[in-house]
Each structure stands twice: as structure tokens, then as C-alpha cells.
Amino acid sequence: MKDLWQFIPLGSYERLSEPKSEIARKGAKAFMDWLRRRKPAGVSVDIHAELRSIPQQMLDTVAPPPDWEDKTVALHDAVLPWINAEKPEYTSQVIIGAPGSGTRQTMEQLSLSHKWEFIEPPSPTEILTGGKEWLSVIKDSENTVVVIPELERCFIRHTDGLTLVRDFLDFVWERNQRYIIGCNSWAWSYLSRVLSIDSQFRNPLILRPFDGQRLEHWFRSMAQTTCKHTLIFRQSDNGEAILTVNQADGNKKEKSETYRDKESSDLLKIIAARSNGIPLVAWAIWRNCLQISADAIIEDEAQRAAKMDQGLTIWVRPWAQTELPAIPHEISKTDVFVLHAVLLHGGIHEDVLPMMLSIQQSTAVKSLQRLLQAGLIKEENGLWRTTLSGYPAVKKYLAAEDYLTDML
């Protein structure tokens, strides 16, 4: 038995790799595309979800949105020895989270349950004017533990945008209070290069990446909480059972924070590798795989395998047929800068972009619209963020073009 949610030191983080069969398939496909002078898949976004065979409600039942309860417990367990230590080695604990790893939500839940001071990030205007008031809130806090959940939103990549985070880091260094600082993995990379934050905080923790086994258990435990039927997820081409959610076990459900070692299917291994082991990204891809088009052909072999199923069969699209957002062929330099800025800050206000990138407001808006059309970004509460299913393509592209990416 192993813990499903585990926080590990950043230095122990290991990247997941795809199964060899998938690497070979991708290589062969790239070669064939090249021979046919066909460019790799461009914009292919699932914007017609309503045409899919699974209605949204059903999708939310078989692959529901996650809650972060178990992750919060894991984070609590990870920081507890440090919180309880009388004289800890360091006064600040950094928690690094990749986009879509739910770090903010977890830290918020943890703060609420322990009544720790939870400090929302400053506004862009506050950042650009030095943010003295925001800093004074932290300075004046008498709580034993102060939680700053989003360091990535405490600076702006602008000439005036680094002063506040510099002052904050200097201040934290000098104080004896306990600080739990959440930081996006992309911002961590940037601030490590620009402000050497990695030498100031030498012990950051990060969520252990979700491999195929972890994903299998996680998807099963989430489905068990919302679905009353036995579910068998089968691949639509060969009928392979990817995942079985057995409601007979529902009442004596496994504790969701633990799971057994068991070989997972190749599809889940591919999802794990493609999502970089980031839970929410993997979850978004998984949901995408469940959205088989209404007129999709289920192979005879798969139908024969499903005949014996004692429960509801859910067809899963094979990986080769998965449609995830891709980088448009004619992507402009501004688009690339916007994507990079969005990731670096874990989401960005539209108004900040012209100032950051020295471009016109209209240029920024057009760029955002292009990226929105491509399914790579979306707006949430006034912030533009990369979509979960578009994140792998964006990261791969930026890395290939030699832009700074996160270290994961």
C-alpha cells in the first residue's frame, strides 16, 4: 500500500515517461506525416462537446471534478513536523505546484481548518506601485502561521513588477514567523533565475506525480463517490478494460488516499506521462477520452468483450484518436509571449498584457482571442489561464522553442 497523495522534496521529483509502444507509434506517425508533407495536427479542439455521446451530467458522474480533501490531508502531514518543531531549520516552507495541481485550493482548505492567516495575492496595481499595504498586512499578522498561496501572482514580469516580491522575500528571510508559500512551478523557475529564490528556500515540497497506477485509483475513487452503478471503462478499439468501478465494493470503499501496486493500462500510463503527472491535467485528458463522438465505430472485438460486462460499459477513445488542443501552425511571437506570461503568473489579467509585452491593447485582445479559439487558454474570474487539456501542448512547444519552462 502506498499513499496516493504524497508531498516530496523537489529534488526527488522524477519525470514520468510514456510506454515504449506509444513512443514508437508517435515516431512512426511523425515520419508518415512528414512523408505525406502533412503538418502535425493543428487546431483540434473539442468545442462540440454537445455532439458527444456522453451528456455533461453523465460525464460529471463517471469522471466528476475532484475535491482536494485527501490532498489537504497529505499536505497537512507533510508540513506538520515543521509546524510542530520548536526550532525549525527554516522559517518558510515552499509548496511548488504545477498548473492544475490544485495547490491554492489545498492551501486554502488547510488554512481554514487550522485558522491560519491566508493572504490573497496583491492586485496588479499594488504590485506595480510597490505593494506596501499588502506587505504590511503580512508584517502585522500575529498568527503563528501565515499562508501565501500564490507567489506567482505577487510579481509581474515588468520593470516595476519585481520590487514587491524582492521586498517580500527579504522580509520573510528576516522574520521568525512561519510562512507557507505556494508557488507555481513556472514562477519558481523564473524567480530562481531572476532572484535566486531557490537558494533562499532550499526545501520546497511538491506533489508526487501521478503515474498510471495512481491515476487508475484516483479516477476509480472519484467515480465511486458519484456513481451508483458498476462501471466498466473499455477502450473502443480493442475492448481492453481500462478501469472498473465496482459498486459492490462501494460500501467498503478503499480509503482513497491509499492504493495497491497494480499494473495500469497503457492508456493511463500515456495520460500520466502526457499530463506530466499533474492530476487535473490528467483528469481533463481522461474526460476528453470519454467523449467518444456519437457516430464513433465500436470495433467488434470491443463489443464482444463488453457483452460479458455486468454493469454499465463506458467506451474510452484510444489514445491515437484523442483530440487535444494543439499549437496553431501560424502562431505569432506575441501569442508565444502571451502563453509564456500566462503560465509564468498562473493566470493573467488582460489589462496587464500590453504593459508587460509593450504591445497595444488591441494586439493583446486579438492574441487572446486566437489562443482562445485554439482551445489553449480560457478566462476564469477575469484571469486568463491555460486550459488543462491545452497545457501539455503549450509546455511542449515552449520547451522546444527554448523558452524557460518549469523544471518538471
Next chain:
Amino acid sequence: MTGSGNNFYQVFHEFQNISFLLIASIIAGAFLMIYILQRLILALAKRVPGKFRLILPPMIPIFRLTILIAAFFSIVPLIIKPTVQNFIAIFGAVGLTLGFAFKDYFSSLIAGIVAVWEQPYRPGDWITVDEVYGEVQSLGLRSVLVLTPDDTLVNIPHSKIWNSSISNANSGKHTHLCIADFFLDPRHDAQAVRRRLLDVALTSPYLQLDRPVNVMVSEKPWGTHYRIKAYPVDGRDEFHFTTDLTVRGKSALSGLGVSHVTAPAITLKD
């Protein structure tokens, strides 16, 4: 006279025994192969990710040279009887004649071969030869084609490598050092200005963050000279990058109340 004339003709195969069709086929085949390989490599270079785009094009001149040498040595035995004496005689005579007539041309060809092997420049490199600065577009056998920042194509013969110094800014790498200059009135807080210019560089979206960033300061008779030295992510963005640094640098400096020195002062050379 007649004897030496006979000796000369003995070097060659009988005219009717020379297969001109085969020679033409070899020449056509060689140029076809060069054309296909060139297209293939350039197409491949466009498809690979940005950071690998400079690896493939430098192979073109190597392949071209190899194919031309192979074609040449395939054709020569079809015309000349392949003995050592014959080769020495014919190459000596042809070399002497052409050497005088096309000395510079052949010097460039030889230099072209040296340039292929020594690689003082490759396609994608940013070079300066005799005050011409630009990006190497392609390497011919005789000359190198350079595209200047003013969008002018300049043909520079390879023979320049014999007697001119060639500066190569990136030498096959994806990026190269760029410099933005600021000439300021000396009455200011140099620490604050340097810090500010460092932030200007660190926040540029063009910046390659894995390479060092420096702000160098030197005092001149006319004022203080600041130089931001940094690398862009993509070397092709050199001018956008330095423009971005200059524009944002000027804006940041005006916030500090620092004034720039004006042209009459700068004309007093270092």
C-alpha cells in the same frame, strides 16, 4: 612538336570512346541529388523545433561538396586514361592555365572547401566580415550569402577568410549576445541605474533566462556609458530584443530622473 602533340592526345580516351551521355547523366544526377538533398534538409530544418533549426542547414555545403567531388572523380576517368602520369600532366596543365586566368575565383573555391570543413560560419550564424554584419543565409562554393539588418543580401567571397578577420556572434548556437547602449549624464546614482537596467533586461519577454545578463558601466569624458548585455531566446530577434531593451530602458530611466547625453557630447570620441 608533333611528338608532344601526340603525347598530349594519348592522355585522353579516343573521342568516339568517350560516353558523353554518361558524363551528362553524371552531371545531371549530381545536380539533381544536390537539389533534392538541399530541399530535403531545408524542409526538415523548418519542421524541427526552433532550438534545433541551426543544426541541419550547415550540412548542405558538406553534402554538396561530397557529391561534386564524387561526380568529378567519376567523370575524369571517362575522359582521361586513368594513369598517374596522365593525371599529373592534365591537372598540372589545366591548373596552371586556369590558375592564372581565374586566380581569385579558384582562391574562393578553395576557401569555400576550407570554410566547409573549418566552419568559420554556418547558415544561421551572425557574422561580421569587413564591416558587413548580418545573418548567413547560405553557403555557396564560391561565396557566402549574408542578409543584413537592412534586408540587403550581400555576397561575400570565401577568399575573405585568407586575409580578413571574421567575427561570428553565435557560432552555430541558437542565440547570441546582444547589447543595448545607454549614454547618460554622469550626475546620477549609478547603483540605482544599474539595478533598474538589470530589471529591464530580466523582464524582457525576449530574454533567454538560462544565459547570463550583465549591465556594464564605464565612465567616459562625455558621460556614463551603460551596456545591457543579454541573450535573446531566438537570435533572429536580435533587433526586436535590443529595441525592447532600449525602449523600456529609456522609460525606466526617465522614472529615475536621469538625463541622457545628447549628440554633440557623443561626437567627442572616446
